[in-house]
Amino acid sequence: MAVGSLVVACHAGPDTTPGVSWDLAEHRAGTITAVHYDLALEVPTSLDEPVQGVLTLTVDLRDGADPLVLDFTAPQGSVLGVAAPGGALPYEHVNGHLVIPAAALQRGDNQIEIGFVADDAALNRNAEFLYTLFVPDRASSAFPCFDQPDLKATYRLTLTVPATWAAVANTPAASSDTADGARTIAFGQTQPLSTYLFSFAAGAFQVESANREGRTLRLYHRETDRERVTRNLPAIFDLHAAALAWLEDYTGIPYPFEKFDFVAVPAFQYGGMEHPGAILYRASRLFLDESATQNEFLGRASLIAHETAHMWFGDLVTMAWFDDVWMKEVFANFMAAKIVNPSFPEIRHDLRFYLAHHRSAYAVDRTEGANPIRQELENLIQAGTLYGAIIYQKAPIVMQHLEQLIGAHAMRAGLREYLRTHAFANATWPDLVTILDRRSEEDLEAWSRVWVEEPGRPTVSATLETDGSGGITSLRVTQSDPRGRNLRWNQRFAVVLGYSDTLRSVPVHLSGTSAEGAASGLPAPDYVVAGGDGLGYGLFRLDARSRDYLLDHLPAIDDPVVRAVAWASLWEALLHAELPAAAFVELALRALPQESDEQNVQRILGYLRPAYWRYLLRDERSRIAPRVEALLWEELERAPNTSLKAAYFDGFVATALSPDAVARLAAIWRKEMTIRGLAMSERRYTALAEALAVRSVPDAQEILAAQLERIENPDRRARFEFIMPALSAEPAVRDSLFELLKDAQHRGHEPWVLSAVSALHHPLRARAAEHYIRPSLDLLEEIQRTGDIFFPLRWLNATLDGHSSPAAAATVREFLREHPDYPPRLRGKLLQAADGLFRAAALRE
Numbered sequence: 001m002a003v004g005s006l007v008v009a010c011h012a013g014p015d016t017t018p019g020v021s022w023d024l025a026e027h028r029a030g031t032i033t034a035v036h037y038d039l040a041l042e043v044p045t046s047l048d049e050p051v052q053g054v055l056t057l058t059v060d061l062r063d064g065a066d067p068l069v070l071d072f073t074a075p076q077g078s079v080l081g082v083a084a085p086g087g088a089l090p091y092e093h094v095n096g097h098l099v100i101p102a103a104a105l106q107r108g109d110n111q112i113e114i115g116f117v118a119d120d121a122a123l124n125r126n127a128e129f130l131y132t133l134f135v136p137d138r139a140s141s142a143f144p145c146f147d148q149p150d151l152k153a154t155y156r157l158t159l160t161v162p163a164t165w166a167a168v169a170n171t172p173a174a175s176s177d178t179a180d181g182a183r184t185i186a187f188g189q190t191q192p193l194s195t196y197l198f199s200f201a202a203g204a205f206q207v208e209s210a211n212r213e214g215r216t217l218r219l220y221h222r223e224t225d226r227e228r229v230t231r232n233l234p235a236i237f238d239l240h241a242a243a244l245a246w247l248e249d250y251t252g253i254p255y256p257f258e259k260f261d262f263v264a265v266p267a268f269q270y271g272g273m274e275h276p277g278a279i280l281y282r283a284s285r286l287f288l289d290e291s292a293t294q295n296e297f298l299g300r301a302s303l304i305a306h307e308t309a310h311m312w313f314g315d316l317v318t319m320a321w322f323d324d325v326w327m328k329e330v331f332a333n334f335m336a337a338k339i340v341n342p343s344f345p346e347i348r349h350d351l352r353f354y355l356a357h358h359r360s361a362y363a364v365d366r367t368e369g370a371n372p373i374r375q376e377l378e379n380l381i382q383a384g385t386l387y388g389a390i391i392y393q394k395a396p397i398v399m400q401h402l403e404q405l406i407g408a409h410a411m412r413a414g415l416r417e418y419l420r421t422h423a424f425a426n427a428t429w430p431d432l433v434t435i436l437d438r439r440s441e442e443d444l445e446a447w448s449r450v451w452v453e454e455p456g457r458p459t460v461s462a463t464l465e466t467d468g469s470g471g472i473t474s475l476r477v478t479q480s481d482p483r484g485r486n487l488r489w490n491q492r493f494a495v496v497l498g499y500s501d502t503l504r505s506v507p508v509h510l511s512g513t514s515a516e517g518a519a520s521g522l523p524a525p526d527y528v529v530a531g532g533d534g535l536g537y538g539l540f541r542l543d544a545r546s547r548d549y550l551l552d553h554l555p556a557i558d559d560p561v562v563r564a565v566a567w568a569s570l571w572e573a574l575l576h577a578e579l580p581a582a583a584f585v586e587l588a589l590r591a592l593p594q595e596s597d598e599q600n601v602q603r604i605l606g607y608l609r610p611a612y613w614r615y616l617l618r619d620e621r622s623r624i625a626p627r628v629e630a631l632l633w634e635e636l637e638r639a640p641n642t643s644l645k646a647a648y649f650d651g652f653v654a655t656a657l658s659p660d661a662v663a664r665l666a667a668i669w670r671k672e673m674t675i676r677g678l679a680m681s682e683r684r685y686t687a688l689a690e691a692l693a694v695r696s697v698p699d700a701q702e703i704l705a706a707q708l709e710r711i712e713n714p715d716r717r718a719r720f721e722f723i724m725p726a727l728s729a730e731p732a733v734r735d736s737l738f739e740l741l742k743d744a745q746h747r748g749h750e751p752w753v754l755s756a757v758s759a760l761h762h763p764l765r766a767r768a769a770e771h772y773i774r775p776s777l778d779l780l781e782e783i784q785r786t787g788d789i790f791f792p793l794r795w796l797n798a799t800l801d802g803h804s805s806p807a808a809a810a811t812v813r814e815f816l817r818e819h820p821d822y823p824p825r826l827r828g829k830l831l832q833a834a835d836g837l838f839r840a841a842a843l844r845e
């Protein structure tokens with residue numbers, strides 16, 4: 001680097017390497033205060049013209065000794081000018097930073113005006129609408145800013161958009177003027193916000209509003225099916241209102257922002273994003289089919305509760321650095337689980353919690369790529385790689401343990417203090433541990449070291465000893481660390497002893513290597529399910545006798561949570577090659593007609609798919625297919641309600657293999673056949689057309705073309721057009737789509753890309769798709785750079801989930817071997833995504 005450049009100063013000035021390094025963030029947090037962004041952006045009608053802006057930045061500098069480093073990752077030439085009230089200022093635009101030399105600044109207040117061209121990447125520009133998605137570090141691609149969560153700032157946004165567009169931002173519009181075919185909206189000043197939470201959306205949106213408990217809620221959307229809107233609106237508003245009321249009560253803090261709007265975005269990258277006052281949702285998660293499954297209804301409620309909980313946990317109090325991003329996610333999910341309860345009085349919420357968290361968390365924690373909940377982060381560029389099931393699913397389980405450990409009352413009091421103390425500011429995990437530690441006798445730091453700072457899970461076994469007459473003399477539970485670190489996970493759960501006609505639950509507090517359960521004198525059980533209450537976390541090994549017993553008798557267990565844990569333990573047995581997939585599928589076929597809890601039905605159907613496509617050998621699958629299809633169809637017809645019918649129908653579509661079943665799919669798609677009690681939506685017809693195409697029915701191309709004609713909504717049409725080539729029977733057409741996907745420009749609509757990639761790699765086409773695996777892995781680093789936070793892992797899952805062959809597994813291993821210095825967190829993602837493939841391939845080798 002050139003000596004004397006203002007970027008590389010000899011003293012320890014701010015770090016201007018690419019991204020936002022922790023050093024730069026810390027330096028700025030210590031020297032910069034009172035940040036205000038006055039931002040004017042002009043959005044032209046044509047997508048070919050750039051969005052231009054003027055930023056008036058006000059900032060207080062504690063000392064004038066260092067250059068001021070803003071983040072601005074738009075390409076060179078995007079800075080049009082920098083000025084202070086006294087005139088133009090010198091600057092450099094380098095490494096994604098806009099650097100203004102110290103000599104041009106003064107100690108104390110500075111006002112700096114910057115003209116710029118915004119990069120489109122985080123503006124998600126479409127012909128008829130755009131929306132910002134800045135988390136975790138993309139605000140700096142759209143405008144110059146201090147892109148770190150602990151420099152909270154106030155914002156005043158003025159947006160000029162085509163005259164017919166609606167616009168929504170964090171605060172209400174203060175004024176709106178239309179002139180010369182353009183509309184200029186000035187939004188009110190925000191509360192202090194982190195850059196990743198600043199947001200706006202604009203476009204051809206319709207607006208619905210409702211009043212709930214004196215508060216106006218507003219929904220912006222592009223749904224063209226009026227009936228679909230009308231049917232879903234009351235629930236959408238009610239769920240938000242219920243979540244708001246619950247959170248105000250739990251936190252003791254009134255909703256902290258000016259207004260409450262949300263936007264249903266077609267093909268939104270995530271389920272939702274918690275911009276204060278302007279939450280963005282994926283439209284399909286809000287507007288459900290009349291024939292949605294119970295999981296979809298519950299999922300919508302959880303998502304709404306999750307994003308609403310963020311208004312307090314994340315938006316009001318924000319992590320200081322993204323290493324603690326898990327904190328906002330854990331509280332959002334943990335609160336969501338509590339919030340949703342009253343809206344669904346008919347469901348077992350302990351079962352819901354177990355099913356919604358443990359399986360996904362185990363899917364990461366059993367792999368070589370498992371990561372801890374809290375991960376170090378040296379540069380914000382890498383923040384996207386922190387996200388995943390460990391943050392979203394394991395952390396809430398751990399939080400449930402913490403609540404159990406210190407008591408619900410202390411937990412709530414501690415969280416209230418935490419929110420009050422750090423309102424409109426930032427806090428770290430150690431800040432919260434300190435607050436909670438004062439309210440508890442437990443050593444929370446030691447607890448946190450194992451559960452929060454380390455990856456993995458314990459292997460837990462229960463051993464019974466009996467006397468000559470068959471009575472229990474001891475019940476011993478032991479844990480071990482499969483990673484050889486000798487960690488001990490402190491937790492409480494029940495060991496369930498199962499008898500032909502009853503269950504006994506023996507509480508255990510496992511903190512050291514082993515613990516005794518008070519079971520002496522009880523008769524010896526037929527089977528033992530450690531962690532059977534669904535509260536424990538670990539690999540709960542079944543002994544051989546219990547496994548055999550459950551294979552015969554699982555459906556007869558009285559308690560739905562014990563059944564769910566038993567299923568999970570059998571699934572682990574399958575993955576550990578202790579149980580043939582065929583036996584697992586046979587049990588599923590016997591269990592489904594007897595399963596009385598709809599949540600468990602959906603879970604069993606969820607296990608059935610990978611067991612069927614990935615773990616059965618091809619011959620086994622062909623042999624059993626007619627029975628699977630017949631059973632699913634029978635249960636579909638027998639199901640007493642629409643949501644259960646929907647679950648069976650989706651299961652049938654996913655597994656249909658025999659010519660008879662495929663012909664039935666075709667007849668339904670042609671509307672020659674209907675299913676009593678299940679209204680077919682456009683979404684289901686689209687899914688059918690896709691299913692028929694990957695099964696290479698002779699008239700697949702006509703079906704796809706006809707389906708495209710059937711779709712009226714422009715956003716859904718565009719999606720279907722995008723993925724059609726991935727469904728083609730012609731390998732050359734599929735190849736050309738894959739070639740297109742190598743260019744980031746064609747990966748803008750991430751949900752579309754994932755649908756297309758999954759179709760390319762459907763198990764029925766897996767062999768023909770093996771040659772996409774290596775280039776897909778080669779793209780991974782670029783995908784991490786250009787895509788949004790969940791995209792790298794989802795890209796990998798979409799690529800690998802359809803595969804089970806040793807050749808596919810070898811391709812992944814070879815890639816890992818050839819890249820010994822691959823970025824560790826990305827390597828972790830690959831190992832997570834490849835775990836099922838490795839296991840399936842090992843069974844075949």
Ligand SMILES: [Zn+2]
Nearest residue numbers: 306310329332
């Ligand atoms: Zn969240």
